[in-house]
Amino acid sequence: MREFGLIGQSLGHSFSQTYFQQKFHTLGIEGCSYDLFELPSITHFTDLLGRRPALAGLNVTIPYKEQIWPYLDEVAPSAARVGAVNVVEFAADGRRIGHNTDYIGFRESVRGFYPTRGEAAGALVLGSGGASKAVEAALRELGIRHWLVSRNPLGRGLTYDDLTPAILDAHPLIINCTPLGTAPNVHECPPVPYDSLTAEHYLFDLIYNPSETLFMEKGRAVGAQTKNGFEMLCIQAEAAWEIWNQ
Template sequence: MREFGLIGQSLGHSFSQTYFNQKFHNLDIDDCRYDLFELPTIAHLPALLAQRPGLAGLNVTIPYKEQIWPYLDEVAPSAARVGAVNVVEFAADGRRIGHNTDVTGFRESVRGFYPERGEAAGALVLGTGGASKAVEAALAELGIRRWVVSRNELGRGLTYADLTPAILEAHPLIINCTPLGTAPNVHECPPIPYAALTPQHYLFDLIYNPSETLFLQKGREAGAQTKNGFEMLCIQAEAAWDIWNK
């Protein structure tokens, strides 16, 4: 039995197990399973690996996409250029290799959603975690200029207090890379000036549970185009499956 799974701190919202186990069922793959592994801290990873010697691959989610690095033997270029890992490959020789498929997932999902390129294109990336880094890399590949937004006044980008109507007008694409709004905390949302949103805006939320977060709801009510992270999940999951079976 080949075993795969997802590690994170809180996984009640995740569809990854359902996605992969449905994939195994649809393809009549009866020698694979996918489980969820909630770890209080990343320091619990060695114990998990010792308990599950049959692990053939892992996905990694909040907050461990950056914290997992010391537990890897190698980092693939896809993760090295981003600074975050969301897939772990267990090589035949025992090495644990970190990869990043979030870049591919977001890039392909947003490509058909947000039509602008060049000077007219501009994005605000909400959050500074591992997912945010992947989104930044994808936006760079698409030629979309961007600002990172966080609560940290000493950070390298903007703070939420800096978000004026003029800044929102100049950055039609707004991507939520924070966990705010994830089930069960569905009444939360990033503190942007929603009153400044217009039908010219495009709101993309990496969250897919719920299917419409409060962030997306407020965007829809302002006439903006909206999209959740389910397609991104599917694309990055298939890319992970390719890595595990190369």
């Protein structure tokens, strides 16, 4: 039996187990399982490895995409480029190798969603965690200038209080990389001045449960284009499967 799974702190919102179980069933892949492993802290990762010696690959989600690094033997170029890990490969020689497929998933998903390029292609990245790092890496590859937005006034980007109508007008693409709005807390959303959004904006939410977050709903109310993170999930999951089976 080859075991795969997802580690994170709270996984009730995740579709990863359903995705892979359906994949195994549809393709007739036998001898594989996919489980959810909620860890109260990353220090429990070693205990998990001891309990599950058949682990062949892991996905990593909030808040461990950066905290997992000390438990790895090396990181692949994708993770080094992003600065965060969302896939752990268990190599045949026993090495644990960190990869990042989030940026691949976002890059390919946003490429078909946001058509603007060049000087007008500004983006605002909401949040400063591991997911936002993957998004920034993808935006750099796509040549889309961007600002990071967080609550931290001492951070390297903007705060939500800095989001004037002029700033929003110059950055039509807005990406929610925070967990705000994830089920069951569906009544939360990033504190963006939504009344300054227009039909020219594109709101991309990395959250996929619920399928329409309050962030997306508020954008749709003014005519903005919206997209959730389900396609990104599928693309990054397939990229992870390739890594585990290379």
